[in-house]
Amino acid sequence: MNNKGLSTLAIHGGEAPDPDTGASSPNIVMSSTYVVDQPTSFSVTNMDDETPFIYTRWANPTIRQLERKLCLLENSEACLACASGMSASSGALFSLLKPGDHLIISNTNYPGTAEISRQLLPQNGIAVTPVDGSDPANIEREVRDNTRMIWVETPSNPLLMLTDIQKVSEIARRADALLAVDSTFASPVATRPLELGADLVVHSLTKYIGGHGDALGGAVLGSREIIAKIAAGGMLHFGGTISPFNAWLIMRGAATLPLRMRAHQENALTVATFLESHANVEVVRYPGLESHPQHALARRQMDNFSGMIAFRTASPSSTAARRMKNMDVIHYAVSLGHHRSLVFLLDTDDLLESSYRLSGEQKADYENIAGEGIFRLSVGLEDAEDIIRDLDGVL
Numbered sequence: 482m483n484n485k486g487l488s489t490l491a492i493h494g495g496e497a498p499d500p501d502t503g504a505s506s507p508n509i510v511m512s513s514t515y516v517v518d519q520p521t522s523f524s525v526t527n528m529d530d531e532t533p534f535i536y537t538r539w540a541n542p543t544i545r546q547l548e549r550k551l552c553l554l555e556n557s558e559a560c561l562a563c564a565s566g567m568s569a570s571s572g573a574l575f576s577l578l579k580p581g582d583h584l585i586i587s588n589t590n591y592p593g594t595a596e597i598s599r600q601l602l603p604q605n606g607i608a609v610t611p612v613d614g615s616d617p618a619n620i621e622r623e624v625r626d627n628t629r630m631i632w633v634e635t636p637s638n639p640l641l642m643l644t645d646i647q648k649v650s651e652i653a654r655r656a657d658a659l660l661a662v663d664s665t666f667a668s669p670v671a672t673r674p675l676e677l678g679a680d681l682v683v684h685s686l687t688k689y690i691g692g693h694g695d696a697l698g699g700a701v702l703g704s705r706e707i708i709a710k711i712a713a714g715g716m717l718h719f720g721g722t723i724s725p726f727n728a729w730l731i732m733r734g735a736a737t738l739p740l741r742m743r744a745h746q747e748n749a750l751t752v753a754t755f756l757e758s759h760a761n762v763e764v765v766r767y768p769g770l771e772s773h774p775q776h777a778l779a780r781r782q783m784d785n786f787s788g789m790i791a792f793r794t795a796s797p798s799s800t801a802a803r804r805m806k807n808m809d810v811i812h813y814a815v816s817l818g819h820h821r822s823l824v825f826l827l828d829t830d831d832l833l834e835s836s837y838r839l840s841g842e843q844k845a846d847y848e849n850i851a852g853e854g855i856f857r858l859s860v861g862l863e864d865a866e867d868i869i870r871d872l873d874g875v876l
């Protein structure tokens with residue numbers, strides 16, 4: 482399958498007709514246990530791809546099909562699918578870092594990841610430095626002897642700032658640290674971080690890859706050695722196994738990922754251009770707009786600008802948010818990457834205090850863009866005119 486294009490891989494990768502029945506579509510194997518014909522070890526440290534299926538928390542045929550499809554899409558050796566994006570992130574962080582290690586992480590990112598890094602990691606003896614990752618020099622400046630991991634999210638939540646993966650991977654290599662990239666907003670259609678030198682890629686499959694808002698899932702991808710370390714180092718013991726049913730739903734969603742990303746991008750560019758011209762909109766951030774401060778990097782690093790827009794209104798954001806409850810097609814709801822358009826207000830004080838805990842210059846930089854609150858719009862696959870009519874009615 483390695484010589485096929487991304488659209489073909491999204492459909493056929495990891496799947497094959499059922500050898501017993503000839504079924505063309507994948508089965509769902511819900512069995513938690515498997516009949517085995519020989520004594521086997523009970524320790525996850527001895528398991529690999531050749532080990533027969535024993536128990537679904539360790540491995541399952543449906544989940545494995547999803548993992549193989551994701552490996553092909555990300556050009557990765559190995560993949561561990563798990564119950565949610567947070568399960569993938571926490572599993573990677575807690576399996577690969579130990580007390581005394583130092584982590585450098587983007588100062589704004591997905592709030593769950595931000596809160597783990599600000600609260601749980603330091604409680605476990607891991608030092609954490611949040612930096613503005615839009616300039617690799619900021620990352621390089623914070624490298625210490627014990628820096629073992631650099632974690633970036635690109636494009637980042639919620640301001641859609643980008644990090645130059647290739648440049649940061651060189652910094653990580655020199656520091657003998659791993660580079661992990663949360664690539665949820667990009668999807669493998671836009672960016673394949675491993676090809677740019679990253680060691681790990683994390684996805685919330687709940688978003689673009691699943692794409693339909695009906696199944697939680699996550700994945701972490703990288704070399705066989707690193708993924709085995711994460712599996713044996715904790716993940717399988719933490720128990721964040723994805724349900725085979727969710728894996729099956731996500732696999733079905735993933736089949737149309739390249740097609741959907743093209744449509745997300747086309748709609749998002751139309752909607753972002755409309756927002757930019759609207760009198761009540763002060764700031765629009767979309768990597769595909771020339772006005773994005775890192776548009777040149779976006780062109781280099783992203784084959785698709787994805788469907789995420791951040792915008793700030795001139796009138797009070799809370800008033801606009803209240804009016805958004807009455808839209809026809811856009812749902813006022815969290816999450817992103819679904820076929821449905823979703824919009825949500827991210828209140829600045831709340832985010833800065835609870836998740837990011839920014840101060841000084843970093844706080845001022847954030848407030849300068851986000852004001853009192855910024856809207857995160859996940860542009861769906863509806864007709865662009867209907868999305869625009871909804872926005873025009875509330876702005």
Ligand SMILES: *Cc1c(COP(=O)(O)O)cnc(C)c1O
Binds near residue numbers: 638697698
């Ligand atoms: C949603 C999201 C996560 C967490 O994923 P869940 O599936 O909700 O656990 C992590 N990172 C990013 C960028 C996300 O958007």
